[in-house]
Amino acid sequence: MRARKKKWAPEELSSNPRILRNADAYASLKDFYGNSPKPLHLEIGCGKGRFIAETSRRAPEVNFIAIERESTILATAARLAEETGAGSVVFVHADVNNITDYFRPGEISRLYINFCDPWPTKKKRARRRLTHDNFLAKYEQLQIPELFFKTDNQILFEASLESFSRMGWILENVSLDLHKSKMEDNIMTEYEEKFSAHGPIYRLEAHPRPGRIE
Numbered sequence: 001m002r003a004r005k006k007k008w009a010p011e012e013l014s015s016n017p018r019i020l021r022n023a024d025a026y027a028s029l030k031d032f033y034g035n036s037p038k039p040l041h042l043e044i045g046c047g048k049g050r051f052i053a054e055t056s057r058r059a060p061e062v063n064f065i066a067i068e069r070e071s072t073i074l075a076t077a078a079r080l081a082e083e084t085g086a087g088s089v090v091f092v093h094a095d096v097n098n099i100t101d102y103f104r105p106g107e108i109s110r111l112y113i114n115f116c117d118p119w120p121t122k123k124k125r126a127r128r129r130l131t132h133d134n135f136l137a138k139y140e141q142l143q144i145p146e147l148f149f150k151t152d153n154q155i156l157f158e159a160s161l162e163s164f165s166r167m168g169w170i171l172e173n174v175s176l177d178l179h180k181s182k183m184e185d186n187i188m189t190e191y192e193e194k195f196s197a198h199g200p201i202y203r204l205e206a207h208p209r210p211g212r213i214e
Contacts, residue, residue: 005072012075013093019078020065020090023102029065030107032090038063039109042144044096044130045069045116049077051189052112056087058187062109064089067096096130105143113149115191118156131160136167140208147206150178152195157202168209178203 006012013019020032030040039062043052046066056064064087068074071093078091094102119125127134131149139147147169151157164171175181177200192201 006075009072009075012079013071016075016078016082016091018081018086018090019074020092023092023094028104028107029092029102030063030104032065033063033088036063038088040065040107041110041112042067042103042108043112043114044099045114046077046091047073047114048190049080049091051114051187052077052089053081053084053086054187055112056081056089057085058087060087062088065092066090067092067094067099067102069093069095096135100138100141103142105141108142108144109146111139111144111147113147114189115151116156118151118153120153120155126159129156129159129163131156131163133163133167136163136169136208140167145207148203149206150189150192150201150203152192152199152201154199154202160204164204164206169206170209172205172207174204176200176202 020029023029026032033040041062041064043064043066046052046068052064052066056062066077066089068077068091074091074093081089081091113130116130117128119128126132149160175183178186179196179201
């Protein structure tokens with residue numbers, strides 16, 4: 001996701017208390033929360049922040065981190081979280097390609113991937129998909145036990161199913177039309193609310209096969 005530059009974004013990036021500006025000072029981003037006994041949930045690509053703000057508000061027993069590579073989007077998400085009284089969540093300007101540099105194995109209890117770029121135009125770009133085999137291997141390296149994934153792109157969803165299958169991941173709660181399912185606690189992103197009228201939302205939960213993260 002790319003966003004137009006906002007005049008207020010630089011000030012937000014420098015002053016918003018929910019933005020972790022000295023991320024390089026931590027051996028792991030989890031260290032921001034010190035010795036907190038709470039589990040850590042991570043969102044990759046937080047968009048404008050509605051999902052992670054509301055999810056954190058509903059789950060005070062969890063610490064959250066959201067990483068986003070677009071600085072203007074990061075500023076927008078952090079501003080929303082601060083204005084709406086989100087729960088325990090901080091935002092980090094980071095590139096998911098380096099995710100294994102940001103955390104130690106076993107620190108992340110759940111990973112959220114919502115409406116990531118499907119990279120549909122060229123086959124060689126498929127490696128950039130956040131559910132591609134290469135990324136799944138990184139999540140396994142970090143010993144992430146569960147991944148929650150949503151998209152409105154059928155091609156991406158089908159490709160993701162193939163990746164999970166090749167890597168031996170176990171799938172649960174697979175929905176081919178989330179908004180017509182019986183799931184009652186779905187928290188919509190801004191993108192989801194805007195585009196769900198144009199077609200189904202696909203969702204699944206995935207777990208590395210036993211032994212892959214031990």
